[in-house]
Amino acid sequence: MEVRRLVTRACTVCEWEGQAVEQGDRPTAGCQWCHAPTRVVSEELLVPIAPGRNPFAAALSRLGAARGGRVRAERLSAARRREIARAAALARWRRG
Numbered sequence: 753m754e755v756r757r758l759v760t761r762a763c764t765v766c767e768w769e770g771q772a773v774e775q776g777d778r779p780t781a782g783c784q785w786c787h788a789p790t791r792v793v794s795e796e797l798l799v800p801i802a803p804g805r806n807p808f809a810a811a812l813s814r815l816g817a818a819r820g821g822r823v824r825a826e827r828l829s830a831a832r833r834r835e836i837a838r839a840a841a842l843a844r845w846r847r848g
């Protein structure tokens with residue numbers, strides 16, 4: 753798999769600075785203004801996130817989905833419990 757990098761470069765001569773996505777071992781890109789050599793200011797790896805293609809990411813999202821589902825069920829049951837308690841209190845109040 754080719755790793756793409758978001759590279760921020762600055763010119764060694766002028767004030768030019770720019771970002772570009774670079775892939776593999778391309779020769780160092782020159783300054784877009786004066787074509788002088790540039791230096792790398794910062795570099796970020798761009799990791800493609802494609803559900804189903806990355807088994808680790810897919811497992812994580814499944815885990816998250818399952819967790820979200822369980823939390824939702826707990827909240828629903830808590831709300832249902834409150835509803836039941838309210839109905840019971842109301843019934844008691846009406847009777848009394």
Ligand SMILES: [Zn+2]
Nearest residue numbers: 763766783786
């Ligand atoms: Zn320059």
